Amino acid sequence: MIIREFGVRQGRKALAAPLRRGQQCMRALSTETSGTPVATADPAVEAALQTSPENPTVPSLFARTAKPTRRRPVAPDTTKADWETAQQLRHNLRNVGAQVEHRYSPSDVFRNPPGPKDVTLELLMASQAHMGHHASVWNPANARYIYGIRQGIHIISLEQTAAHLRRAARVVEEVAYHGGLILFVGTRPGQTQIVTQAARLAKACHLFTKWTPGTITNSDKILPGLPVEIVNEHDQPVGGFNQHLMDRRALVPDLVVCLNPLENFTMLRECSQANVPTIGIVDTNTEPTWVTYAIPANDDSLRCLAVIGSVLGRAGEAGQKRRMEDAKNGKVTWDTPSEIKQFMDIQQKRAQWTKRAAEEEAATKDKSGGLNGKPSSGSATKDSEVFDESMQKLQMEVDAATADDVSPQLRKMSRRTD
Amino acid sequence: MSSLRTGFRCLRDIRQTGKAATAQWQPTSTASLAYRPRQATNATRSITTTATRLAETTTEIIPSDLEPADQGRSAVVQVPYARAVPVSPSYFSRKPIFNDAFVIVQDLARKYARLPIIPRDKVTPTAWRTKEQYRLAVGEHVKGRDYATCMKLAKRLNQIHPDLMPEEVTAGLLPFKREVNYYLNQPKIQPIDQYGRSHGVGKRKSSVARAWVVEGTGEVLVNGKPLSEAFGRVHDRESAVWGMKLTERLDKYNVWAMVSGGGTTGQAEALALAIAKALCVHEPALKNPLRRAGCITRDPRKVERKKHGHVKARKMPTWVKR
Numbered sequence: 001m002i003i004r005e006f007g008v009r010q011g012r013k014a015l016a017a018p019l020r021r022g023q024q025c026m027r028a029l030s031t032e033t034s035g036t037p038v039a040t041a042d043p044a045v046e047a048a049l050q051t052s053p054e055n056p057t058v059p060s061l062f063a064r065t066a067k068p069t070r071r072r073p074v075a076p077d078t079t080k081a082d083w084e085t086a087q088q089l090r091h092n093l094r095n096v097g098a099q100v101e102h103r104y105s106p107s108d109v110f111r112n113p114p115g116p117k118d119v120t121l122e123l124l125m126a127s128q129a130h131m132g133h134h135a136s137v138w139n140p141a142n143a144r145y146i147y148g149i150r151q152g153i154h155i156i157s158l159e160q161t162a163a164h165l166r167r168a169a170r171v172v173e174e175v176a177y178h179g180g181l182i183l184f185v186g187t188r189p190g191q192t193q194i195v196t197q198a199a200r201l202a203k204a205c206h207l208f209t210k211w212t213p214g215t216i217t218n219s220d221k222i223l224p225g226l227p228v229e230i231v232n233e234h235d236q237p238v239g240g241f242n243q244h245l246m247d248r249r250a251l252v253p254d255l256v257v258c259l260n261p262l263e264n265f266t267m268l269r270e271c272s273q274a275n276v277p278t279i280g281i282v283d284t285n286t287e288p289t290w291v292t293y294a295i296p297a298n299d300d301s302l303r304c305l306a307v308i309g310s311v312l313g314r315a316g317e318a319g320q321k322r323r324m325e326d327a328k329n330g331k332v333t334w335d336t337p338s339e340i341k342q343f344m345d346i347q348q349k350r351a352q353w354t355k356r357a358a359e360e361e362a363a364t365k366d367k368s369g370g371l372n373g374k375p376s377s378g379s380a381t382k383d384s385e386v387f388d389e390s391m392q393k394l395q396m397e398v399d400a401a402t403a404d405d406v407s408p409q410l411r412k413m414s415r416r417t418d
Numbered sequence: 419m420s421s422l423r424t425g426f427r428c429l430r431d432i433r434q435t436g437k438a439a440t441a442q443w444q445p446t447s448t449a450s451l452a453y454r455p456r457q458a459t460n461a462t463r464s465i466t467t468t469a470t471r472l473a474e475t476t477t478e479i480i481p482s483d484l485e486p487a488d489q490g491r492s493a494v495v496q497v498p499y500a501r502a503v504p505v506s507p508s509y510f511s512r513k514p515i516f517n518d519a520f521v522i523v524q525d526l527a528r529k530y531a532r533l534p535i536i537p538r539d540k541v542t543p544t545a546w547r548t549k550e551q552y553r554l555a556v557g558e559h560v561k562g563r564d565y566a567t568c569m570k571l572a573k574r575l576n577q578i579h580p581d582l583m584p585e586e587v588t589a590g591l592l593p594f595k596r597e598v599n600y601y602l603n604q605p606k607i608q609p610i611d612q613y614g615r616s617h618g619v620g621k622r623k624s625s626v627a628r629a630w631v632v633e634g635t636g637e638v639l640v641n642g643k644p645l646s647e648a649f650g651r652v653h654d655r656e657s658a659v660w661g662m663k664l665t666e667r668l669d670k671y672n673v674w675a676m677v678s679g680g681g682t683t684g685q686a687e688a689l690a691l692a693i694a695k696a697l698c699v700h701e702p703a704l705k706n707p708l709r710r711a712g713c714i715t716r717d718p719r720k721v722e723r724k725k726h727g728h729v730k731a732r733k734m735p736t737w738v739k740r
Binding site: 001002003004077079080082083179181183192193196199200204205206207208209211212215222223226227228229230231232233235238241245248251253332334336337340344 | 497498500501502504506507509512514517524533536561564579581582657687690710713715
């Protein structure tokens with residue numbers, strides 16, 4: 001929209017531009033005359049520069065009235081150099097002065113995670129594993145883990161905690177040793193680092209967001225098409241299982257470690273339905289029968305959870321290490337899952353029959369080619385009959401194999417062969 | 419270990435699994451449909467070929483049923499041990515791609531928390547992915563709260579001094595940035611042609627004006643006619659050259675313009691826009707006063723369409739009692 005008042009009010013002031021004679025390019029005028037806010041150069045300086053002694057010009061109104069801008073000189077950016085100097089100084093002065101004994105830092109447990117061998121009553125006490133809930137909210141099933149009541153709250157017996165923690169560590173280690181899939185779950189805020197670190201150590205899975213109900217019992221709907229790979233005994237991915245990976249069902253963990261069972265009742269229930277063993281940290285108000293292997297400890301202290309998580313993670317790490325060493329020596333500690341085994345059998349048999357059919361066909365071709373140059377249709381039908389018969393046999397074998405272990409996609413696969 | 423679960427399999431409720439098999443495996447069966455056309459092509463080939471080749475095609479069906487990658491897989495089947503493992507440790511969270519990236523960002527934020535940062539307004543403008551764009555790019559329904567938490571950390575990491583920015587931070591933030599940083603786009607510079615003309619296009623209502631501006635003595639030709647003939651109203655004449663008049667360039671440039679469509683007001687104001695744009699090519703410093711005079715902004719108002727049930731765009735028919 002054209003604003004006509006603008007010209008009356010400001011146009012003359014903003015553009016005091018007398019036309020100069022003798023200029024080659026008229027459009028060059030605007031740079032010296034327009035006192036517009038966009039002009040970033042210092043107008044006073046510019047006016048002085050443009051006034052040459054042989055051709056004196058009247059400076060524009062704006063340039064005459066304008067004051068030279070006062071700008072601070074830009075200091076060079078020395079952030080990087082300063083930072084490096086500070087680092088160097090810190091390094092040099094580290095050993096100067098009094099030696100302050102290092103007692104505790106919250107990140108210690110992540111920098112140097114304790115293993116099952118480091119579990120002591122002192123460590124557990126220091127990390128407040130013994131603090132239970134108020135005596136009024138207790139679950140009587142935990143009576144055997146409780147040492148006593150102090151100032152109204154239950155005190156968990158740390159001997160029990162240590163014993164159960166060692167047992168749980170052993171379970172994790174053996175599951176890892178036997179090539180099981182471990183899942184660390186901690187869904188309260190602040191437990192992400194604990195869970196991810198434990199999973200990283202034990203080459204396991206982690207979950208720090210809400211457990212989607214049905215991830216185990218309805219996994220075909222909840223986890224379809226999430227990437228899964230097939231690995232051999234050295235944990236190297238092997239190819240050729242594309243068909244199987246497309247058809248197979250979602251994975252189910254072989255062991256679940258839960259840091260907060262109280263909020264994950266659904267998950268523990270699903271695990272018990274699917275016969276998945278669980279390890280859980282059981283506070284004095286938690287039902288210990290929800291989990292398979294309970295660790296009586298304070299589940300409200302992140303420090304305690306970090307210790308327990310790192311102990312279990314280290315145990316898993318030890319199990320994985322043992323497994324890899326055994327695999328190197330030719331000892332494989334796990335069996336191929338039945339669905340993969342059956343897939344491999346079917347593939348093998350198919351390959352055999354294809355090869356045999358090709359051989360027979362080649363033989364027929366040779367024979368007929370030697371006779372009259374045209375393959376006889378009779379032998380071809382005979383071949384196909386033989387082939388059908390063999391495929392039927394294979395079908396029956398597959399059916400027999402799948403009868404005890406109901407796997408729908410295997411059935412479908414076998415159906416596809418005929 | 420997987421044998422542990424299978425060992426207990428006899429205890430499981432088989433019926434439930436069987437029931438589930440019919441319903442929940444339907445998607446996979448539709449996915450396997452992709453292989454059927456290959457069989458069909460084989461069948462059509464068997465129709466077109468002679469009877470002697472029938473046996474050949476029958477045997478061909480079996481390998482074609484398999485994956486093409488599996489064709490030369492006799493070595494693969496020989497693998498003595500194979501088990502399935504998830505690719506991502508966040509497998510059971512349903513959002514593995516986001517959660518993996520989120521864990522990386524959290525770790526980086528913790529690791530580089532002490533590096534010096536620069537103020538937010540000094541950071542090079544970055545085009546971040548919005549939640550919806552990230553969902554589209556990754557294909558996971560990421561929760562808004564999680565994404566906001568992640569973006570807060572990512573923006574803090576992006577504030578690290580550019581001279582000290584570690585490589586892994588740049589790599590870790592990459593999934594949350596857009597491919598094209600539109601903040602770095604530069605406007606295209608309009609050229610002045612070999613005859614010293616600049617070209618501008620302006621629109622208003624339904625009029626379109628094209629103006630060529632050249633240095634001169636203030637002659638204006640609109641559709642081949644001088645300004646006084648082209649526009650009968652003085653007001654229209656004034657608005658057509660308003661930008662030049664305001665900046666006192668009326669006697670320094672010649673204008674040759676073509677206007678079409680609409681009425682006189684629309685044509686005059688379209689011309690004002692076109693001339694102002696062309697003038698800016700000659701003298702970029704004039705853009706600000708021209709903008710404040712209202713000569714640079716396109717007026718988006720158009721005739722509103724008529725609606726059914728209305729007499730005009732909004733006018734309702736007169737209410738008549740029966």
